[in-house]
Amino acid sequence: MxxxxxxxxxxxxxxxxxxxxxxxSLRTGRASSNLLDAIQVPAYGSAMPINQVATVSVPEPRMIAVSVWDKTMVGAVDRAIRESNLGFNPIVDGTTLRIPLPELxxxxxxxxxxxxxxxxxxxxxxxxxxxxxxxxxxxxxxxxxxxxxxxxxxxxxxxxxxxxxxxxxxxxxxxxxxxxxxxx
Structure with a gap:
């Protein structure tokens, strides 16, 4: 046994x-790089987890930064985040997307x-x-x-x-x- x-x-x-x-993956008042784990990005002919096309970091408590590696993928990553039902509105700045977290x-x-x-x-x-x-x-x-x-x-x-x-x-x-x- x-x-x-x-x-x-x-x-x-x-x-x-x-x-x-x-x-x-649940969003509390604080930013966490895990918040985006469930997001799938259509990339190179298949759906990939966001962490396989970008680096996700937390530069400050209410901000998530997503640095996309391939600049042709920025639009797809932005769209995937907006359509994820997490209520995020990324701000695109070159190959970086900044996601401010509003108060709950x-x-x-x-x-x-x-x-x-x-x-x-x-x-x-x-x-x-x-x-x-x-x-x-x-x-x-x-x-x-x-x-x-x-x-x-x-x-x-x-x-x-x-x-x-x-x-x-x-x-x-x-x-x-x-x-x-x-x-x-």
Missing amino acids: SGNFEDLKRRMDGAINAFKQDLA NEQRRKELVKISHTYAENARVAVRHVRRDGMDSLKKAEKDGEISEDDLRKQSDQVQKLTDDTIASIDSLLAEKETEIMQV
């Missing part, structure tokens, strides 16, 4: 990491909190799926005579504790993000 347990832990950690990335209003903050709750629930569901897989494999091992009923109970408790700890981590990350979003 220990190898299987390690696999379950790795998969649950994966759910937490995916959740952290989702949270990083109360309504937008509440929307962001709702979105972060959705991300958290998705992460919890992923963790529960991993738990179910672990419990199913334990029940199968007991049925096949590979482990005793006592071992099944012990290992099931371990899987449940791992699940509870992981969900507690998700809730803690959510609470931190919520505080950050609501901070004026």
Whole structure:
């Protein structure tokens, strides 16, 4: 089971990491280079992540700078950012796009909190799926005579504790993000 347990832990950690990335893409009052991670730019015949056609940096707390490497791509990057539904209006300056971040209003903050709750629930569901897989494999091992009923109970408790700890981590990350979003 220990190898299987390690696999379950790795998969649950994966759910937490995916959740952290989702949270990083949410815009709070501060600029972050992660805000543009989800944007795909049509470039050279395919859609590419923005970080493969430009350097994204944060020169000041309320500004994101995007330095496009190929000057023929500036228009495509500008369009991709404007059409991303993030509410950004880049200012084009040669091959650099400056994106000022406006203050968040109360309504937008509440929307962001709702979105972060959705991300958290998705992460919890992923963790529960991993738990179910672990419990199913334990029940199968007991049925096949590979482990005793006592071992099944012990290992099931371990899987449940791992699940509870992981969900507690998700809730803690959510609470931190919520505080950050609501901070004026």
